[in-house]
Amino acid sequence: xxxxxxxxxxxxxxxxxxxxxxxxxxxxxxxxxxxxxxxxxxxxxxxxxxxxxxxxxxxxxxxxxxxxxxxxxxxxxxxxxxxxxxxxxxxxxxxxxxxxxxxxxxxxxxxxxxxxxxxxxxxxxxxxxxxxxxxxxxxxxxxxxxxxxxxxxxxxxxxxxxxxxxxxxxxxxxxxxxxxxxxxxxxxxxxxxxxxxxxxxxxxxxxxxx
Numbered sequence: 001x002x003x004x005x006x007x008x009x010x011x012x013x014x015x016x017x018x019x020x021x022x023x024x025x026x027x028x029x030x031x032x033x034x035x036x037x038x039x040x041x042x043x044x045x046x047x048x049x050x051x052x053x054x055x056x057x058x059x060x061x062x063x064x065x066x067x068x069x070x071x072x073x074x075x076x077x078x079x080x081x082x083x084x085x086x087x088x089x090x091x092x093x094x095x096x097x098x099x100x101x102x103x104x105x106x107x108x109x110x111x112x113x114x115x116x117x118x119x120x121x122x123x124x125x126x127x128x129x130x131x132x133x134x135x136x137x138x139x140x141x142x143x144x145x146x147x148x149x150x151x152x153x154x155x156x157x158x159x160x161x162x163x164x165x166x167x168x169x170x171x172x173x174x175x176x177x178x179x180x181x182x183x184x185x186x187x188x189x190x191x192x193x194x195x196x197x198x199x200x201x202x203x204x205x206x207x208x209x210x
Contacts, residue, residue: 035161038074042190042205046179047197051075055178055196056128056152056162060171062185064092067207068165071181071190073103075161076135080106084134087111087127090120092139117141128154128162135161145174152176 034050037043043050051057059068076086086109088095101107115123124138128151136155140147143164155162164177171182171193180193189204 035075036078037071038078039071039205039207045192045201045203045205047195051161052178052196053161054156054159056148056155056164056176057179058148058170058175058177058181059163059165060168060180060182060193061165062168062183066183066185068183071207072137072163073105076110076137077104079134080109083109085109085111085132087113087133087136089113089124089127089136089138090115090117091137121147124162124164125150125154127158128160129158131158131160133158133160135163137163137165139165145176149176152178 034048036050113123127133127136178196182191182193189206191204192200
């Protein structure tokens with residue numbers, strides 16, 4: 001039996017302001033509490049003003065190497081230089097340490113976990129949940145909805161930034177991720193497919209090439 005909760009209008013307004021519930025036709029106050037992405041134009045598009053903290057972000061890619069690591073690089077540089085731990089889970093290509101270092105990443109706080117496809121998903125979840133990592137980047141190849149839900153819950157539990165880099169074929173599948181960005185090769189833009197805190201913006205973000 002569903003519980004019925006009675007509350008006055010002030011309590012409802014408080015919940016709306018905190019975005020705990022959503023009211024059709026009414027825009028709640030937006031709180032810019034996101035982690036800056038390092039791309040001002042992208043921060044301006046996102047309701048939280050950056051990556052959602054304690055949450056999973058999906059980057060949906062038509063192929064590897066479309067700029068996904070450059071998109072994350074300002075965040076990874078800032079975190080590692082602040083002494084925060086960043087972990088890469090089973091990257092599909094060998095990470096070239098001199099290039100990461102030249103980009104500004106402090107290698108002393110960057111870890112790389114090599115694992116099989118099955119073990120990589122487990123390692124991704126454990127690192128997110130540990131509370132020891134500021135950000136975890138993974139390339140999950142066998143992640144169904146329950147697995148993604150576990151990753152989202154783990155990121156929340158560990159107050160960690162989680163980034164799952166996945167094939168764009170998953171774009172039309174439901175996902176518990178707080179933020180989903182799709183790279184549209186035809187336009188060269190990142191499109192926000194889902195975001196926490198408001199409707200997905202119609203405008204896309206074109207990443208500067210370096």
